[in-house]
Amino acid sequence: MLVYNFVLMKRCIYTMAGLSAAVLAVPLAAQQRSYSAAEIASGKQLFNVQCQPCHGPNGDQVTGIDMRKGEFKRVSTDDEISGVILNGIPGTGMPPFSLPDASRTALVAYIRSLHETGTRAAAGDAERGREIFEGKGECLNCHRVEGRGSRKGPDLSDIGASRNAAALERSILDPSDAIPPQQRLVRAVTKTGTVIGGLRLNEDTHSVQLIDDSGRLVSLSKSDLREYTLLKTTPMPSYQEKLSQQEIADLVSYLVSLKGLP
Amino acid sequence: MKFLALIALAAGMLTAQVSSDRLLHPDREPQNWLTYSGSYSSQRYSLLDQITPQNVKNLELQWVFQARSLEKFETTPLVVDGVMYIVEAPNHVFALDAKTGRSFWDYDYRPSRDARPCCGSVNRGVAILGDTLFLGTLDARLIALDAKSGKPLWKTEVGDPKLGYTITHAPLVVKNKVIVGVAGGEYGIRGFIAAYDAATGKEAWKFYTIPGPGEPGHESWSADSWAHGGVPAWLTGSYDPELNLVYWGTGNPGPDFNGDKREGDNLYSDSAVALDADTGKIKWHFQFTPHDEYDYDAVQIPVLVDGTWKGTPRKMLMWANRNGYFYVLDRATGKFLSGAPFTKLNWSTGLDEAGRPMRSSSAEPNAQGVMIYPNLFGGTNWYSPSYSPRTHLFYIPSWQDSSMNLGKVAGDFSPGQRYMGGTIRPGGPPTRRGAENTPVENSNYGAVLAMDPATGQIKWQFKMTDLTASGVLTTASDLLFAGGREGYFYALDARTGAELWKQSLGGSEEAGPMTYRVGDKQYVTIAAGHALFTFALR
Numbered sequence: 192m193l194v195y196n197f198v199l200m201k202r203c204i205y206t207m208a209g210l211s212a213a214v215l216a217v218p219l220a221a222q223q224r225s226y227s228a229a230e231i232a233s234g235k236q237l238f239n240v241q242c243q244p245c246h247g248p249n250g251d252q253v254t255g256i257d258m259r260k261g262e263f264k265r266v267s268t269d270d271e272i273s274g275v276i277l278n279g280i281p282g283t284g285m286p287p288f289s290l291p292d293a294s295r296t297a298l299v300a301y302i303r304s305l306h307e308t309g310t311r312a313a314a315g316d317a318e319r320g321r322e323i324f325e326g327k328g329e330c331l332n333c334h335r336v337e338g339r340g341s342r343k344g345p346d347l348s349d350i351g352a353s354r355n356a357a358a359l360e361r362s363i364l365d366p367s368d369a370i371p372p373q374q375r376l377v378r379a380v381t382k383t384g385t386v387i388g389g390l391r392l393n394e395d396t397h398s399v400q401l402i403d404d405s406g407r408l409v410s411l412s413k414s415d416l417r418e419y420t421l422l423k424t425t426p427m428p429s430y431q432e433k434l435s436q437q438e439i440a441d442l443v444s445y446l447v448s449l450k451g452l453p
Numbered sequence: 454m455k456f457l458a459l460i461a462l463a464a465g466m467l468t469a470q471v472s473s474d475r476l477l478h479p480d481r482e483p484q485n486w487l488t489y490s491g492s493y494s495s496q497r498y499s500l501l502d503q504i505t506p507q508n509v510k511n512l513e514l515q516w517v518f519q520a521r522s523l524e525k526f527e528t529t530p531l532v533v534d535g536v537m538y539i540v541e542a543p544n545h546v547f548a549l550d551a552k553t554g555r556s557f558w559d560y561d562y563r564p565s566r567d568a569r570p571c572c573g574s575v576n577r578g579v580a581i582l583g584d585t586l587f588l589g590t591l592d593a594r595l596i597a598l599d600a601k602s603g604k605p606l607w608k609t610e611v612g613d614p615k616l617g618y619t620i621t622h623a624p625l626v627v628k629n630k631v632i633v634g635v636a637g638g639e640y641g642i643r644g645f646i647a648a649y650d651a652a653t654g655k656e657a658w659k660f661y662t663i664p665g666p667g668e669p670g671h672e673s674w675s676a677d678s679w680a681h682g683g684v685p686a687w688l689t690g691s692y693d694p695e696l697n698l699v700y701w702g703t704g705n706p707g708p709d710f711n712g713d714k715r716e717g718d719n720l721y722s723d724s725a726v727a728l729d730a731d732t733g734k735i736k737w738h739f740q741f742t743p744h745d746e747y748d749y750d751a752v753q754i755p756v757l758v759d760g761t762w763k764g765t766p767r768k769m770l771m772w773a774n775r776n777g778y779f780y781v782l783d784r785a786t787g788k789f790l791s792g793a794p795f796t797k798l799n800w801s802t803g804l805d806e807a808g809r810p811m812r813s814s815s816a817e818p819n820a821q822g823v824m825i826y827p828n829l830f831g832g833t834n835w836y837s838p839s840y841s842p843r844t845h846l847f848y849i850p851s852w853q854d855s856s857m858n859l860g861k862v863a864g865d866f867s868p869g870q871r872y873m874g875g876t877i878r879p880g881g882p883p884t885r886r887g888a889e890n891t892p893v894e895n896s897n898y899g900a901v902l903a904m905d906p907a908t909g910q911i912k913w914q915f916k917m918t919d920l921t922a923s924g925v926l927t928t929a930s931d932l933l934f935a936g937g938r939e940g941y942f943y944a945l946d947a948r949t950g951a952e953l954w955k956q957s958l959g960g961s962e963e964a965g966p967m968t969y970r971v972g973d974k975q976y977v978t979i980a981a982g983h984a985l986f987t988f989a990l991r
Contacts (some may be wrong), residue, residue, distance in 0.1 A: 195881065225533055253717070335599075335602070335604075337527075338606045346602045346604045349604070350606075392556075392557050392558060393557060395555060398550070400555050400556070402601060404837055406600060408535075408548065408557045409537070410550035410552060410555060410557075412553075451605065452596075452607070452608050453606040453608075
């Protein structure tokens with residue numbers, strides 16, 4: 192495990208004009224290079240389609256492989272991961288994917304970004320993070336934790352059980368890019384002109400279930416709608432300019448600490 | 454279509470928190486089903502009347518919810534402003550759109566492997582207050598859930614599952630408290646009913662169903678038998694806001710079939726107890742089966758009825774008991790008003806003036822075995838009865854002619870282990886039927902009985918070939934809904950018992966039917982087999 196000074200590194204990153212703040216993939220011992228936010232984002236899209244069905248959203252659903260912990264059965268370097276993606280592993284459930292080099296690089300970038308180093312959380316103070324969450328960050332205006340706050344956005348009471356620090360930080364700095372596509376806001380207009388907005392909870396061919404902006408569980412029949420849109424953006428602002436690096440580290444620490452009830 | 458959209462919106466617009474005041478007045482919102490038994494009086498009677506004896510033949514299936522679990526599906530849903538809350542085994546809660554059965558969210562609590570329920574890893578439902586649901590779990594926890602998201606808010610330990618404590622029933626919310634009892638009467642627990650603060654989960658009061666040293670009733674247990682004497686409380690109680698009393702049924706003393714080491718009446722086993730809702734202090738008790746050796750839990754739904762009794766206004770408590778007798782009590786005092794058998798029984802020769810059963814000397818358990826009517830499952834059991842204030846009849850889902858051959862064996866207590874003191878063999882034709890049912894002349898059978906509480910007479914009987922574990926629902930249009938092991942879901946005429954409609958659901962109904970309305974449509978729902986079925990008029 193490579194040890195490095197997270198705060199210092201972040202400071203460097205943030206002061207580099209023109210470079211996205213979300214250069215997050217931490218170089219591991221076996222990691223051969225760093226990756227850009229664009230590569231990670233591109234890789235995430237590919238991962239969700241190609242890899243998630245077997246490996247799961249956190250890359251931990253195949254026995255012996257946990258991408259959050261950087262654990263693999265047969266590979267360690269970036270080139271080896273890329274090679275396994277290209278060639279598959281005969282005799283196992285891992286098929287070959289004939290993807291171009293750039294796509295495989297993006298996938299490796301995303302897989303590396305999943306790795307939980309613990310450093311971001313370690314650099315922050317969860318209690319100060321809670322104060323920011325409930326105060327300056329105004330997060331409770333949209334989110335809910337342990338029965339307090341709004342229902343406009345996702346309830347975060349156990350977010351630390353399903354997301355690592357890197358993913359949480361991406362959500363704070365670049366929310367539009369980091370919101371999981373499954374957690375989309377929707378806008379529906381009925382044939383009588385009523386507009387309904389909210390967070391989609393469930394959908395089938397004929398109906399959609401959502402929690403609307405005022406916290407009501409609503410079920411809509413699609414045949415009653417003249418417009419139904421999945422919004423690809425999020426009303427959540429980026430906190431890149433709103434909070435200091437330390438405050439973001441504190442906030443991430445707090446979110447990581449939210450594990451739900453035991 | 455516009456109309457449907459408006460209905461959908463209307464369901465959303467009406468959404469408001471379920472205040473304790475709303476729980477007090479379910480008659481103001483008959484479209485909803487806010488508590489396990491439909492109201493604090495637990496009559497399982499609905500004011501909805503769109504479905505009538507005339508049009509019930511037009512009922513058709515609206516949607517089906519298939520459970521993931523293959524356990525018995527015993528849930529009674531709650532419906533709050535178009536959202537239905539159910540629990541499938543063991544502790545998997547779903548919020549469904551009540552019109553379509555589509556899920557808003559689910560919460561899958563995995564109880565500890567230490568849990569050791571006697572009779573199935575089941576759950577019968579949740580309670581609600583505000584925007585919070587309350588779930589009792591198989592490993593004896595009480596969990597509060599956000600009704601909008603299913604996220605858990607707090608979890609409280611009610612009992613130790615290693616010692617046999619478990620929870621299978623829907624809690625009862627009274628004011629700001631959540632009240633639950635425990636199961637575990639086959640494991641030598643010391644039963645209790647306890648209340649928890651709805652906001653925090655902190656224990657507010659605890660009533661032990663077996664009095665401790667120095668408390669009245671403690672003398673009804675010999676030696677130290679009280680300490681592991683069972684007496685669970687594994688079904689939802691009822692509440693009278695005027696008297697501020699909570700009514701709960703209690704279960705068998707342990708060991709179930711051998712009373713030699715627990716001489717005495719074994720209070721408050723097999724009893725109705727009336728508890729102060731704020732403090733849990735006992736106001737009165739009525740013991741149906743003193744010194745029980747037949748497993749005749751008084752774990753039935755206490756049904757509260759206001760009316761006249763022999764010309765005088767009375768607040769009554771009506772109770773069809775597992776021991777085979779139907780009782781009417783004064784619920785302010787616990788005074789016995791009347792009792793009458795509703796099934797074949799031989800363990801008792803009748804009730805005395807105070808309602809105490811006179812024991813039959815030929816029904817004493819012994820090592821050689823003795824034939825007892827009814828069997829341990831009783832004349833009825835936990836299956837919800839119904840009372841219609843229109844017909845003034847009390848509807849009992851009953852077992853007729855069941856018997857057991859009870860052999861007494863030594864019952865030694867060991868923590869967390871079965872503590873039974875007897876062996877049970879069928880007394881006659883079996884109560885468990887296979888996939889092919891071949892009943893004989895004297896087979897036991899299930900029946901919905903219409904009991905006239907004023908006379909103790911059965912006004913009509915709807916007889917089934919197999920037994921029943923289904924609850925009963927009545928409505929303001931004088932319909933009665935019930936099922937049975939054969940999987941038929943019936944609509945009967947509540948006044949005559951005539952069969953008006955039936956639908957095979959392909960699996961035993963082991964839950965209580967309920968009804969609700971979304972928009973302008975009345976729905977009727979029941980769980981059968983491993984699925985929940987919802988009907989409405991076509």
